[in-house]
Every structure is written in structure tokens, then in C-alpha cells.
Amino acid sequence: MKAMSLKSVTFMIFVAFLVWSSAFETCNARRGKHWRQSRSSSDSSLWKKKGSSSSHHRSSHNNHNGGSKPKPKPPSYHKPTPPASPPPYSKPKPNVPPPKADDGGHSEAFEAAWTAACKVESSIMIVPTDYVFLVGPISFSGPYCQKNIVFQLDGKIIAPTSYKDWGKGLLWWMDFTKLVGITIQGNGIIDGRGSVWWQDYPYDDPFDDESKLIVPLYNTTQKHKPIPVGSELDGKMPSIKPTALRFYGSFNVTVTGITIQNSPQCHLKFDNCIGVMVHDISVSSPGDSPNTDGIHLQNSKDAVIRSSTLACGDDCVSIQTGCSNIYVHNVNCGPGHGISIGSLGKDNSKACVSNITIRDVIMHNTMNGVRIKTWQGGSGSVQGVLFSNIQVSEVQLPIVIDQFYCDKMKCKNQTSAVALSGITYEKIRGTYTVKPVHFACSDNLPCVDVTLNSIQLKPMQERYHMYDPFCWQTFGELTTPTVPPIACLQVGKPSSNRPQSDHDAC
Ligand SMILES: *[C@@H]1O[C@H](CO)[C@@H](O)[C@H](O)[C@H]1NC(C)=O
Ligand SMILES: *[C@@H]1O[C@H](CO)[C@@H](O)[C@H](O)[C@H]1NC(C)=O
Ligand SMILES: *[C@@H]1O[C@H](CO)[C@@H](O)[C@H](O)[C@H]1NC(C)=O
Ligand SMILES: *[C@@H]1O[C@H](CO)[C@@H](O)[C@H](O)[C@H]1NC(C)=O
Numbered sequence: 169m170k171a172m173s174l175k176s177v178t179f180m181i182f183v184a185f186l187v188w189s190s191a192f193e194t195c196n197a198r199r200g201k202h203w204r205q206s207r208s209s210s211d212s213s214l215w216k217k218k219g220s221s222s223s224h225h226r227s228s229h230n231n232h233n234g235g236s237k238p239k240p241k242p243p244s245y246h247k248p249t250p251p252a253s254p255p256p257y258s259k260p261k262p263n264v265p266p267p268k269a270d271d272g273g274h275s276e277a278f279e280a281a282w283t284a285a286c287k288v289e290s291s292i293m294i295v296p297t298d299y300v301f302l303v304g305p306i307s308f309s310g311p312y313c314q315k316n317i318v319f320q321l322d323g324k325i326i327a328p329t330s331y332k333d334w335g336k337g338l339l340w341w342m343d344f345t346k347l348v349g350i351t352i353q354g355n356g357i358i359d360g361r362g363s364v365w366w367q368d369y370p371y372d373d374p375f376d377d378e379s380k381l382i383v384p385l386y387n388t389t390q391k392h393k394p395i396p397v398g399s400e401l402d403g404k405m406p407s408i409k410p411t412a413l414r415f416y417g418s419f420n421v422t423v424t425g426i427t428i429q430n431s432p433q434c435h436l437k438f439d440n441c442i443g444v445m446v447h448d449i450s451v452s453s454p455g456d457s458p459n460t461d462g463i464h465l466q467n468s469k470d471a472v473i474r475s476s477t478l479a480c481g482d483d484c485v486s487i488q489t490g491c492s493n494i495y496v497h498n499v500n501c502g503p504g505h506g507i508s509i510g511s512l513g514k515d516n517s518k519a520c521v522s523n524i525t526i527r528d529v530i531m532h533n534t535m536n537g538v539r540i541k542t543w544q545g546g547s548g549s550v551q552g553v554l555f556s557n558i559q560v561s562e563v564q565l566p567i568v569i570d571q572f573y574c575d576k577m578k579c580k581n582q583t584s585a586v587a588l589s590g591i592t593y594e595k596i597r598g599t600y601t602v603k604p605v606h607f608a609c610s611d612n613l614p615c616v617d618v619t620l621n622s623i624q625l626k627p628m629q630e631r632y633h634m635y636d637p638f639c640w641q642t643f644g645e646l647t648t649p650t651v652p653p654i655a656c657l658q659v660g661k662p663s664s665n666r667p668q669s670d671h672d673a674c
Contacts, residue, residue, distance in 0.1 A: 273301075273302040273303060273304055273328065274301040274302055274303055275303050275304045275306055277301075278301070278303055278306060279306065281293050282308050285313075285317050285319075286308075286310075286312070286313035286314065286317065287313075287314060288314055288317075289314040289315050289316060289317075290314075290315070290316045290317070290318070291314070291317055291318070292317075292318045292320050293317065293318070293319050293320065294320045294322070295319070295320065295321045295322060295323045295325065295354070295356060296322055296323050297322035297323055297355075297356070298323065299323040299324070300323065300324045300325075300326060301323060301324070301325050301326070302325075302326055302327075302328060303325050303326070303327070303342070304327075304328050304333050305333070305334070305338050305340070305341055305342075305343075305410065306341070306342055306343070307343045307344075307345065308342070308343065308344045308345075308347075309343070309344070309345040309346060309347075310345060310346035310347045310348070310418075311346040311347075313346075313347055315348045315349045316348070316349035316350075316351070317347065317349070317350055317351070318351045318352075318353065319350070319351065319352045319353070320353060320354050321352055321353070321354040321355075321356035321357075321358070321425075321426050322354040322355060322356045323356050323357075324356055324357040324358075324359060325342075325356070325357070325358050325359070326359045326361055327341050327359065327360045327361050327410075327412070327432075329361050329364045331403040331404060331405050331406065332403070334405065334406050334410070335406070336406055336408070337406030337407060337408025337409070337410075338406075338408065338410045339408065339410060339411060339414075340410050340411045340412075340413075340414040340437070341360060341410040341411065341412050341413070341431075341432075342358070342412065342413050342414070343414050343416065344413075344414070344415045344416070344418065344421075345415070345416040345417055345418065346416070346417045346418060347415075347418045347419075347421070348418065348419045348420060349419065349420045350415070350418055350420075350421050350422070351421075351422040351423075351424070352413075352422070352423045352424070352426060353422070353423075353424045353425050353426070354425050354426055355425050355426065355427075356425075356426055356427070357426065357427045357428075357429060358412055358413060358426060358427070358428045358429070359429050359430055360410070360412040360428075360429070360430050360431035360432050360435075361430055362409075362430040362431050362432040362433075362453060362457060362460065363430065363457075364405055365405045365409050365432035365433070366432075366457045366458055366460075373458060373459065374459065374575035374576070375575055375576075376482070376505055376535065376575070377541070377570060377572075377573050377574050377575055378505075378535060378536055378539070378541075378564075378565055378568060378570065378606075379535070381564075381565060381602060381603065381606065381635075382535070382564055382565075382602050382632055383632060383633040384631055384632055384633075385631055385632055385633060386631065405432075409432040409433035409459070410431075410432050410433060411431065411433050411434040411435070411436075411437045411464070412428055412431035412432070412433075412434070412435050412436065413428060413435065413436050413437070414436075414437040414438075414439065415437070415438045415439070415441050415444075416439045416440055416441070417439075417440045417441070418440075418441050419441070419442050419443050420442075420443040420445075421438065421441050421443065421444050421445070422444075422445045422446075423436065423445075423446045423449055424445070424446070424447050424448050424449060425448055425449065426449055426450075427449065427450040427451075427452060428449065428450070428451050428452075429450075429451070429452040429453060430452070430453045430457070431453060431460055432460075433459050433460060433461070434459070434460065434461040434462075434463075434464050434482075434486075435451045435453070435460065435461065435462055435463065435480065436449075436451065436462065436463045436464070437463070437464040437465075437466070438463075438464065438465050438466065438468045438471065439464075439466045439467055439468065440466075440467045440468065441468045441469075441471070442468065442469050442470055443469075443470050443471075444465070444468055444470070444471035444472070444473075445471075445472050446463065446471075446472070446473045446474070446476065447472070447473070447474045447475045447476060448475050448476060449476045449477075450476065450477045450478075451463065451476070451477070451478045451479065451480055451484075452477075452479050452480070453479070453480045453481055454481060454503075455479070455480075455481055455502075455503030455504065455533070456481055457480065457481035458481055458482075459481070459482050460480045460481040460482050461480060461482045461483045461484075461486050462478035462479075462480045462482075462483065462484040462485055462486075462501075462504065463478065463484070463485045463486070464486045464488060465485075465486070465487050465488060465491050465494060466488035466489060466490060466491065467488075467489065467490030467491065468490070468491055468494075469491070469492050469493050470493045471491070471493070471494045471495070472494075472495045472496075472497075473485060473494075473495070473496045473497075473499065474495075474496070474497050474498050474499065475498045475499070476498075476499050476500070477499075477500045478499060478500065478501050478504060479500075479501075479502060479503055479504060480503070480504045481503070481504065481505075482504065482505050483504065483505045483506060483507065483508040484499070484501035484502070484504040484505070484506060484507055484531075484534070485499070485501070485507045485508070485526075486507075486508050486509075486510075487508070487509045487510075487521060487524060488510070488512070488519075488521075489512055489517070489518075489519035489520060489521065489548070490519075490520060490521070491521050491524070492520075492521065492522045492523050492524075493522075493523050494523070494524045494525070495525045496524075496525070496526045496527075496529070497525070497526070497527045497528045497529070498528045498529075499528075499529050499530075500529075500530045500531075500532075501529060501530070501531045501532075501534055502530075502531050502532035502533045502534045503532075503533050503534060504534050504535070505534060505535040505536055505539075506531060506534045506535060506536035506537050506538060506539055506563070506565075506568075507526055507529065507531075507537075507538050507539070508536065508538075508539045508540070508541060509521055509524060509539070509540045509541070509550060509553065510539070510540055510541035510542050510550075510573065511541040511542060511543060511573045511575070512541070512542045512543070512546055512548070512550065512586045513542045513543040513544075513545065513546015513547065513548065513585070513586040514543045514546065515543075515545075516545045516546060516547075516582075516584070517546055517547075517548075518546065518547045518548040518672065518674075519542070519546055519547075519548040519549075519550070519586050520548045520549060520674035521548075521549070521550045521551075521553075522549075522550070522551045522552050522674070523551075523552045524550075524552065524553045524554070525553075525554045525556070526538060526553075526554070526555050526556070526558070527554065527555070527556040527557050527558075528556070528557045529557070529558045529559070530559045531558065531559065531560045531561070531563050531566075531598075532560075532561045532562065532563075533561070533562050533563070534560075534563050534564070535563075535564050535565065536563070536564065536565045536566070536568050537558055537560045537563045537565065537566035537567060537568070537596065537600075538555040538558055538566070538567060538568070538593070538596070539565075539567075539568040539569070539570065540553070540568070540569045540570070540588060540591065541568070541569075541570045541571075541573040542570070542571045542573055542585060542586040542588070542610075543573050543574070543579070543586075544571070544572055544574075544579060544580075544581060544582040544584075544585060544610070545580075545582035545584055545585075546584065546585060546586040547584050547585075547586065547668065547671075547672035547673075548586050548587070548672065548673070548674050549586060549587040549588070549589065549668070549673065549674050550586060550587070550588045550589075550591070551589050551590050551674075552590045553590065553591045553592065554592045554594070555567075555591075555592065555593045555594070555596065556592075556593075556594045556595055557594070557595040558595070558596045558597070558598075559597055559598050560596065560597070560598035560599065560600065560625070561598045561599050562599055562600075562601055562628060562630065563598065563599070563600050563601070564600065564601050564602040564603075564632065565600070565602055565603055565606055566596055566598070566600050566604055566605070566625055567593055567596060567604065567605045567606070567607075567623075567625075568605075568606045568607075569588065569591070569606070569607045569608060569609060569615060569618075569642070570606070570608050571585055571586070571588070571608055571609050571610045571615075572608055583611075583612045584612065584613075584672065585610035585612060585613045587613045587668055587672075587673075588609065588613075588615040588616070588618075589615070589616045589617045590616075590617045591615065591617065591618045591619070591644075592618075592619040592620075592621070593618075593619065593620045593621065593623060594619075594620075594621040594622055595621070595622045595623075596622075596623050596624075596625065597622070597623070597624040597625070598624075598625065598626070599625070599626050599627070599628040600625050600626070600627060600628065601627075601628050601629075601630045601631070601632055601634070602632045602633070602634060602635065603634070603635040603636070603637070603638060604623075604625035604627075604637050604652060604654075605623075605625075605637035605638065605639070605654055606637075606638050607638065607639040607640065607642040607656075607657070608638070608640045608641075609639075609640055609641040609642050610641060611641055613668065614641035614642065614643055614662045615641065615642045615643065615644070616643045616644065616661060616662065617643070617644050618642055618643065618644030618645075618657065619644050619645055619646075619647060620644070620645075620646050620647070620648075620650055620654060620657065621646075621647045621648050622648050622650075623648075623650040623651065623654070624650070624651045625651065625652065626651070636652070637652060637653075637654045637655075637656055638656060639654070639656035639657050639658070641658075641662070642656070642657055642658060643657075643658045643659070643660060643661055643662050644657060644658075644659075645657075645659055645660075
């Protein structure tokens, strides 16, 4: 809203639901590369006016079923008030009737609306409330778009669930690239309807290495993942699963208000972006949905993620290589695998991460709390990380550094490593169910300047074997007594710390 009222908004571009006619219109926007029209697979339930029966509030944690939606707000709530007032929602023209039953989807309407929005600075593309749109893989891209476009999402966008719509597999579903000042706002929902992908979870998909540390107490029957089978009617989903919403190569990106749920894979990703603001959003997918990270940041700088609720099947927030000046605060995480830096240094790559602050986070029922994970054989460094005021409850491993990360059964031992230094943990409090602290650092490049302050972690024997704090090649200091005592941390600096070569340093 702020952005809109500051700039004088002159145009309102509605998603033109030319669904009665869109099938026959030409379309200028670039479609997702492998998007194919599949009228044959139409399903009358794919679009509908949203029912009033599902009006859970957005902040309800585990609305995994894809059916819930936030309480509808009066349309005027999101209306900017420019001098020349735009047509209200109730005007018949832009408020197009619901789509026809045999329509193949609404990608074309979105492409047409984007093409129009792209041409006008500070334009607003509205996805109106109360409607559900089926949209295939789609790219909203610059670099020739004007600045400060607002994508006002009040309705619901759903992904196709037929393998036919995904070609051989795509890395993302909705892709925003090379834009300057792009905002997605509103109280709408982006639903990846990922369950069809999760069922097809192949055996060789990566798993979370820390699960090896979690040993059940009782020999309960192992839950086996269903064997991927393609039924005769419907084929198997591609093994490459899309991220629901990705921003690439953009400046000043804001995502606020919306819910992103049930992504086939990661929900929201930023790559090569400078200036990212994510706030008051909700990510929701089941705790056992494979590799469904909440928010991924990669090669991005100056990002703030705050005041959001993240429930998913993998890391709530994942900070990858090339990130600096990242501030995550007032976030609820769980279920999920916690907040992670990494994994870094895979396939002998160089990773550089610095100046990361994670604070005022509540984690419930997550695998990890705050974690740094790096592969053996990498290079580069992680420097300057503060984890502060993290409230954990029933978290398996609240504090983890794992420099032996390996998401397969075995990885070969290597000497080089991503160097970790200046990692501070303060006010990490609550309950754990497996091990309070697990620091596994590289033999060659021990972790240095690891500081622990006001750590209070109490055991809760639930279903797992429990362990004492563990440290390996971890140096630093305890600035206050801790609960439990963490005697394994080595005070001071390692005596024989072989510095990285210039080539390996960041
Ligand atoms: C646990 O169950 C597996 C098979 O379900 C069995 O092979 C194994 O011996 C059991 N282990 C224990 C400690 O009971
Ligand atoms: C991003 O926003 C900041 C603050 O509003 C502004 O100073 C900067 O010029 C913007 N960046 C670009 C590339 O427009
Ligand atoms: C570190 O990041 C914060 C934002 O999280 C920023 O305000 C601060 O200036 C950065 N510090 C340095 C030294 O770049
Ligand atoms: C790697 O090193 C660990 C610890 O020294 C050792 O237990 C393990 O057997 C080694 N693995 C391989 C594949 O050499």
C-alpha cells in the first residue's frame, strides 16, 4: 500500500478474466517454457468461486489441506486511494464472471494482464478475491518491465496437478525475474497442490542428514514411502519438482500478506536479489512433505524476513551461498527442519555467507532449531552469525553445526571445508527431545569464535534416545553458565589452525 500511495498510481490493471474469450486471444507474455495447454485434462473442480465454509484465519498453523483460506477482508481494505479513483470491485467491467467449466486454465489471462502491467510504472495487477485461478508454469519477467509493479493477490491461484502440464519437470512454477521494485501483496493464496508430487517422492531424493542423529526408542514400524507408481490414467509427476514462487535477479522485492501452501518443493525462493522484504506471510505444508522448504535465499543481499508463520516439511528458512546482511525475526517455525544456513560447499564449491541475524523466533516440533550445515570438500566461509532469543519446544536438535553434511548414505572424507567463525548463540531456550547441542566441525578447519550465552535447554524424553551435548573441533567461549553444561566446547583458539589459502577465502 505504502509504495502505491507514494508513487502516484495512475493505472489499475485487472487480471482480465477474459475467460470467456481468452482462449481465442493472442498473448504476448512469455509462457513458462514447458507449459502445455491441456484442455483434455480439464476438471470442473479446478476453478470455483471460493466457498464461505473455509474461513479459517491465516495464522492458524497447520492448514495443510489446501482448503482453508484467510478471512476475506472487505475489498476496500486493499484499495489505494489515488486522486482519480479507480473503478471499484463492484463495477461489472473488470469483475469478470467465473470461468467456464471446460476451460484449460487461466494462464493466458495472467499473461495478458502482466503484459499490460509491465508497460506501466507502479501499475497494479489485481487477482480479485473470491475466485480460484488455475495457472500453469508462468514467467512474469523483465528486464523491460517498468518499475514498482504491484501484484495484488486477493484470490487463490492453484497449480495444475497433471503431469502433462509440467513437461520433463520444471524448477519453478511462478517465476518473477529481472524486475525492479516488485511487490506481491494481498490476502490471497498460492496453492501448489503438491501432494501429487510428494507421493512420487523417489528413493534417491536427498534426505536430511541430521535424521541420522535421531534414533527412536521403540522399534516402531518404519513408515515406508509409497513406491512411485504411475496409474494407467495419470502418469508419474516429473522427478524435478518446482519451487512455487521464485524471484530472480531483482531489486527491491516485497512479498507480504499472502499464503503460499503445499508447494511441490520449496515455497518461496530469492536468487540474485538485492533488497528483499518478506513480512506477514504464511507458508503451510505438512511436516512430512519431502523437501518443501519455506523460504530460500541464495546469492542475495539485504533481506529481511519477519512476522511470518512458516510450517513445512523441510527448512523453514534456508540461507544459501552468496548471502549477506540477512535479518530474520519474529518468525514462527514448525513443523519443519528449523532455520538453516546451508547446506554449503557441495561438490567442492566455494560458499560465502556473512552477517546473518536470526532472532525472536519460536520453534515448535521441528527437527532442528538453528543449524549451519556444510559439506566436506567445500571452501569459502560463514562469518558473523547471531542466533538470538530462539524459543524452542519439543525440538529434536536445537543447536547444530554439521560440517559433515551428506544427504545420501555415504560421502567421501575430504580435508577442505567451508570455514566457520564468529557464530554467536544467545538466549536459546526451551525443550529438546534428542540432543541440545551438536557441534561437528572440520578437523582441518575447526570452528572458531563460537560463543554461547544464556542457553537453557531442558530434555523431554519423548520417543527418542537422548544424548549429551556434543562438540568436535569447536572453539570459543561460554559467556554464561549453560543448562545443560556444555563442557565439550574448547576455550580459546585452536593451536594449529591452518588458515585457508587466499584462493579459498571469501
Ligand atoms: C527392529 O525392527 C527390525 C525390523 O522391523 C528388526 O530387524 C530389528 O531387529 C529390530 N530391532 C530391535 C532393536 O528390536
Ligand atoms: C531500492 O529501494 C531503495 C530504498 O527505497 C532505493 O534507494 C533504491 O534506489 C532502490 N533500488 C533500485 C534498483 O531501484
Ligand atoms: C549486517 O546486516 C544488517 C541487516 O541485517 C545491516 O543493517 C548491517 O548494516 C549489516 N552490517 C554490515 C557490517 O554490513
Ligand atoms: C571418514 O572419517 C571418519 C572419521 O575419521 C571415519 O570414521 C570414516 O570411516 C571415514 N570414511 C571414509 C569413507 O573414509
